[in-house]
Amino acid sequence: MKLNILSQKSQSNAVKYIGLLALFLGLQTSTIHAQSDLKLWYKQPAIKWTDALPIGNGRLGGMIFGGVQEDRIQFNENTFWTGGPREYQRNGAYKYLPQIRQLLAEGKQKEAESLAMKEFMGTKSHEFTYAAGSIVWVKKMRGAKAISAYKLNSTKLKNINLPTEQGWEVTPGFEGLDGAVWFTKTFDVPASWKGKNLTLSLGRVRDVDFTYVNNKQVGTTGGTTYRKYIIPAKDLHAGKNTISIQVLNFNDKGGLTSNAKELKVYPEGDQNAAITLSGEWKYFIQDAKPPAFPKYNADYQPFGDVYLQFPKADISNYIRDLDISNATAHVTYKANGVTYTREYFSSAPDQVMAIHLTADKPGSISLKALLKALHTDRHTRKIDNNTLALYVRPRDGVLQGVSYLKVKNIGGKVVATDNNITISHANEVTLYLTAATNYKNYHDVSGNPEAICKRQQAAIATKSYAAIRDTHIADYQKYFNTFSLDLGRTASADLPTDERILQFRNTPDPSFVTLYTQYGRYLFISSSRPGNGPSNLQGIWNDLLTPPWGSKYTTNINLQMNYWPAEPLNLSALSEPFFSIVDDLAKTGKATAKEHYNAPGWVLHHNTDLWRGTAPVNASNHGIWQTGGAWLCHQLWEHYLFTQDINFLRNRAYPEMKGAAEFFVHNLVKDPKTGYLISSPSNSPEHGGLVAGPTMDHQIIRDLFKNCEAAAKALEVDNKFADTLKTMYKQIAPNKIGRAGQLQEWLEDKDDTTDTHRHVSHMWGVYPGNEINMQTPEMLKAATKSMQFRGDDGTGWSIAWKVNIWARMHQGDHAWLMFTKLLSPADVVTGKEKGGVYHNLFDAHPPFQIDGNFGGAAGISEMLVQSQGEGIELLPALPTALPNGNVKGLCARGGFVLNFSWENGVLKEVQVLSKTGAKCRLIYKDKTVNISTQIGKSYTFNGDLKKL
Template identity: 65%
Template sequence: MINISLLDVKRLRRCKLVKGSFLIICLLGCHHDLSAQTQALKLWYNKPSQKWTDALPIGNGRLGGMIFGGVDTERVQFNEQTLWTGRPRAYQREGAVQYLPTIRKLLFEGKQKEAEALAEQHFMGKKDNEDDYTTLKAAWYKSVRNNTAPAATNYNDQGWKHINLPTEKGWETTPGFEGLDGAVWFRSTVNIPAEWAGKKLVLSLGRIRDIDYTYVNGTLVGNTDTTNYRRYKTPASVWHTGTNQIAVQVINFYDKGGLTSAYKELMVYPEDSTPEAGIPLSRTWKYWIQDDNVPAFPRYNADYQPFADVYLQFPKHGDVTGYKRDLDISNATAHVTYTSNGTTYTREYFSSAPDQVIAMHLTASQPGKITLNAVLKSLHKAVTIRKIDDHTLELSLKVRNGVLKGVTYLKAESSGGTLNVTNDGIAIVGANEATFYLAAATSFKNYHDVSGDPDAACKQTIQKLKDKSYAAIKAAHIRDYQNYFNLFSINLGEGKNAGMPTDERILHFNNVDDPSLISLYVQYGRYLLISSSRPGFMPANLQGIWNDLLTPPWGSKFTTNINLEMNYWPAEVLNLSACSQPLFNFIDDLTQTGQLTAKAHYGAHGWVLHHNTDLWRGTAPVNASNHGIWVTGAAWLCHQLWEHYEFTHDKEFLRTRAYPVMKSAAEFFVDFLIKDPKTGYLISVPSNSPEHGGLVAGPTMDHQIIRDLLKNCIAAEKILGTDAAFGKVLQGKYNQIAPNKIGKYGQLQEWMEDKDDPKDDHRHVSHMWGVYPGTDITWNTSALMKAAKQSMIFRGDEGTGWSIAWKTNIWARMHEGDHAYLMLTKLLSPADAVPNHEKGGIYHNMFDSHAPFQIDGNFGGAAGVSEMLLQSQMGYLDLLPALPSALPNGEVKGIRARGGFTLNLSWQKGALQQVEVRSDVGSPCTIKYQGKEISFPTQRGKVYRFNGSLKQL
């Protein structure tokens, strides 16, 4: 590990960033020896990737790449942060506010279903393409249904392609079907035995998305337009002994398509028998894509898109030995190395922020051994590839169902041998070494301007490399990256499994044999945040910046009912404050669009944000009324702004950036909160407890978040010395908001009504927001904390990846270190150890699994470890408040605390040994540890040292 002593602070300087007052502490002339940490800070493997979640991620905040490490064919799948579907547009539904009083009235009367139905019809946001879709869909649908010729028994399907059915995750993950929507025919035969003659047969096709027309020997036997399982009871007359022809036309309008059920569901069997006696139909079928030009489906949100792939195709190697691929997160470089026929081949990869390129460098231990073809490919339909010059290949694309264009340049350089560029690719023969630089850009300029010139941007990026060597580009990349990464270190000890390949370490993880896997996991979380959220660019989405699917899970959006916020939980405490800047810039935009939604849907001042947004900054209710109408997204994001102030005490940031946004969010709730006719309290209605329990009046989480916003606005107003009158208004509202309540089971109620189910294990633990990340419930409110603990016990310890991460932080905040550690072990468990049965945990490349991949669990898990070691939300430094017994020894350096402090601390045998506190702003400091307490004034920049008894050294 790099151990940055606080004595090194004399060698630190503060660096101003472009927008706002964000501070990065940058190492000057960093001379730390990195060799000692190389093994500890590497993910490494002794075989190439078998799937995307084995591949290794690189990123510079804008360009992300996934390195597969193949021997004969290397694949580098890459993304550019602004390539999305959709277009600039209005998301709010004008006039929705007229339905607000009726929706509220229905909820107050207990008529939830009626309220949801009304809201679904009139209160949701506006979908893209919704105005003319019905007409376009009807015409297209009629055209594909007019051709039923493939249903005929004698139809000639000799030219059709083959596919193995079912496709469990939809046909979008099947080669040739990526991103496909439309009409597809499938055909297969089945031999009916003589003993089934004259019997009615059940044709089971499992789940089909979206519509099927199913034929047996040319006769239509079934049609369903939902995702329900298809078990068609067919008359005996349509079948005959021997070979029978089955034909299925599947019509899919968007997202997952095809026959997507479990393998055991595809079969035919007698109606008077059981499926076990049937003939399986899970096999290779023939297919024909009839029409994939389906009209764009109305969508609430846009989808983040993959850009393209670079394939490096090598001559077939002989026997390969010594294979290794790794990702060194100490310097953000990935490597592949192996030996074949006496030559050792090495590849190196990184995504440079200073030069805005992905670099790929190939060398060999013997001269003249580098021979390969480099080609560009993309899943997008509208793609053009052409030669730019004697060193450069260009791929240009346009997204489907959207306005954005993208361009990538792949430039090649070689030493020795020959280099030839054609429209088909780049051929290098007999070189001593080769280097590729990949630039990519889109036409996106901001959320309402798509007039950018991606070709010119790529050309300019490549031209800037003209006089730079690979060594210089790499050195600049490492210096830039380490300005972030080297500010923090953690060492929890090393066990006997530390030398294993990373995938094996995950399979065998336990705290005795491999505590350093936790250290690696924390630092990997920091690596991913640095790589996906850099100043000047976009914030990290559900998958950071890494996505390989045209139809990614949940659109790979920005989900704001926990996931986007969780992405930034480690930013302040793990010394990556500058990585929050993209989020804060994003919030600035959302403030503008959120004002439009607040007015159109609620007739309110200020701004509001519901549970999902995207590149185009939509803020209206989306998806469905039973969970899409959730009004506290803006308030939660304001908590992130306040946290940044708490950690930095940057008053200029508070005055110019944070408080205006916070005030606007508070203005919305001044207008929105309404008196509950039953209790007289001010409550939030309509809303929901995220994705749980439907549309309601007064969910507990809302009130916790709103109280937090109002409290922080009041505090900010006092710090800034302005807006006293507004502060009084907020204090009056604060005092009237419905309080947290304890229910009949001793639990913290999730809703106004005492209706929690002790057997409910829902993944969202939304009413725990007041425990973490908020401070609505603390040990100063011990009865509520006890009730919160009871609710956590009821919810259980299982969950999706991000849910487990949240539970880790909650248990740590409750000072239950061993329980928090139990959750952490679940977060570090293998997600895909059982084939076709992924669960919450981590993949081979340590990506978090929801399942599938979501990056929030990586960030939440890293924050959870810090929460075990240091808490500062109560106005003092609480040292080792939830140290688990499984981690008795350790050291952390560069961890940050509210109040403007940076700490180094170490512990042995479960007891604090020493702590160093650097005061970054000169605030008064109080430290607490196991009943001991010390308070003292501080001077800015001065370091204070104490032993385990809090005696000053």
């Protein structure tokens, strides 16, 4: 029977070793990390969402803005998505597989992509009903009655500032809108323009525009291309002229979305004389209910917002912080001689978000609490005199969400209506937020969210705030306190976090590295808890109805990167949600393997979501990528290597590894030119189009075969299958060195040495794989050359990957250079976002993706310890910028936990705790020591690896 939670032995060992680790690490739960160095703090409230501070319990996440007159707590629940249970595979797609492969073998990439796009991609939601419905809707929007309705409503138009560069969804009144909207504006034609044709530049419009000047249509365009229309001189007149634009938006971002300089009108051929059209326009929403748009994947959705409205006051001494040592956020300030304090946290044991308000003068707390949401389908109602409920549904989907906000007060008066809760002159106030959906699993949506909210509120009814807080902190710290890092401290540690970001690259601030690393662990603990789904592209934090990339699970690196820090940074138990999604994908991936490849086993392509789709999505030039499931299996094997949990391997990891391997045993084909086994069709993620035999695929498949063979041996099963893998392993197309001395990204030697693409996919064999290493110097040299060609810039997660790659190559100073880029300001100086970090230390792709936070934290561990080879290497990539330090609780493969310190770049002392009794080999520079260990015992050595 396959286990759905960690094995009982794993849980037992986890409990057993928490106490042991506490003693080994010398950590005291009540005092560890109490210093301000483990706080993010600011002197002002958040202005943007990426200024706000995140809290989370693995399921319920919040973003704390900390406003004084109005505080906003934007919240999410990790099962609230669009869509619903459905089949994603395209039945019978495998019939076109031979033809696609043949076209690729003949060098006809465009033809192969065209055929694959038509016949091989997965299915979309509403795919078979949308076309007819959209034709009817467009005809209705373009009918004479509809246009007349616009004219009739022209006297009731509202104001909007255009363009809306991020789409109109972030504009009040447009939240969640898809549909038909009219925009209108007047402009003056100077006398000097008389008799001239004019060019009307609208920039990009999503999705279709019908544009009129003085009631005459001047153009219409579909898609997101830039619009430039010629207005004939005869249709213009001196003085005021009117532009009217009907925009039909079917899905995602809507409206005029270019930057302001694109929105203008000017005499044909003379842009220097342009009149800007950016700024205030009038608008009228004609219809907000177009047919549901076909989509390959569902989108993660924001749930709602808590707004706390306070009386106006002059304030002083404002501080906003997030204490990651105990997972609590705070706001403090002084107003009218009273000091006010707010504390926020999201509790995993009690499954509530708490907001606690205090003042140092009785009767001073008065506020109004409201629940709001961006969703069109939303309403609130009073449950009792202390409780307000919010009900929400996404525009396209089967899920419904319910949230309860309950007030507990000491002193004062509380009055609830269907719209808000008013608290007057209280001494102390606590608000408890619960939220749930009807989601049970990817094929069952029969849950009762209202009953869940009631039950969770009832469970805390008799508990004090102090008890709930203490339970929350104890639960959090049992994970957080398993690891500590001290790299030294400078005066920069006393600065607010936003100021530290600005100074980091030019001013020594080693404790900021500690803060960033521990913040990555904090985000991991807050977004990945057993019993919940895995951390998605944004963890559990998202404020947009149309989030970047759907805020889903991108499986060509991003989901995997989210879990890179789990094992080395002593958070192994929190990988359970990752294992859970692999359990699901191994099931749904069987249907995709059958219908797309006519193969046994299971397969996953480059994206999935709450409903566990595994088929190719988006476009054939990057969506057909076969090795997503195989890469997930690498993480399963890593968990076994770090924990040595044989029950986990037997009951959970190996069955899924074997299924993924069975797919490739069947699906690898012989390359007609070289005779090697290759994957076809596939892709080097998001780069170079549809191809046969990308290098990354073969690195991952070899890794899968090797690990499956080792697992079968450890479990003493499947000898014949293991022999098959061993034989095929040798036949897979090997890594190749190209004409420029580079590691080839593809089967052919066609790498462009000026290419700086964000994906460095062929580096998988360096990290997280290990087939290119210090023992393969020629390949390592070629990989180094490829990294040099690719360059040091990139998106946030790409930079984080490069930190780990350079560390694996034992080039600590280059890894450090990448790390400084990772911590560079993303949204200041030029005003244009770039890869780095936002004010709240969220990673910027841009926009926000959490994988860079997790990849960056893993990169620090990779600088300090590497255990992927024949032993445990200490300080293999220590940068000169971190000459002194002390780390406790760093984990290594084989079931070992390490404490060690270094001074002036030299190892001082190391202590090894053996959790499994395995043999241990320590390596430091040219020194090596072999240890026969016993379970639960620790061993101490000096910098020369002499036993102490």
